Amino acid sequence: MTTQACPFKISLAVGMAIFILAGCRSASPPIEFYTLTPLAGTAEGHKSPGLADAVAVGLGPLQMPKMIDRPQIISRMGVNRINVDEFHRWAGSLYEDFLTVLTMNLAALLRTNRVAAYPWEDYFDPDYRIYLRVHQFDGRLGDYVLLNITWTITGRHADAVLRVRNSVIKEAVPSEDYEGFVAAKSRILATLSREMASEIMAIHAGK
16 A cells, blocks of 8 residues: 555656746746836926916827837737737826826926816817827837927917927937936936927017
């Protein structure tokens, strides 16, 4: 009885060990979450006269390709190949993050509290509106991030177009990790915000 039981116990132990090892190998890595960040502080805004709080700026609507407007972070593997990373995701919505960061940046650069993202409240009636259409906002890990966006500034009434601009902004990504990749995206939005603030100030100064 004892002689027959030992091989059985050994086989059972080996089977359990294999099962445990297989389970360890198949365990998924934890999901990591990221968010875009606005300009640090308001030091840049103090370099310019800014706008009075009586002047309001509305940002949006924003059009963004479905390819990048998803929970997973998108990167390029080649000209016609993208990577949808299931384990590196946006903490919220890229769409909302994009608008929120631009709104905070413009408020700091223009030195006004009256910058709002679309959709805004009924009582908010912006003097200037900025419509945005993103064509591309991706890149390669350890290489670059690129934003291609067309933006239009109108007056209080949308039929009065004041400026139409296409911005193509490229930012280097020195590190291979997603944290560096997302940080480069934030730097791109800072550059875009400066371009928008400059145009708004030029339009307002010409009135």
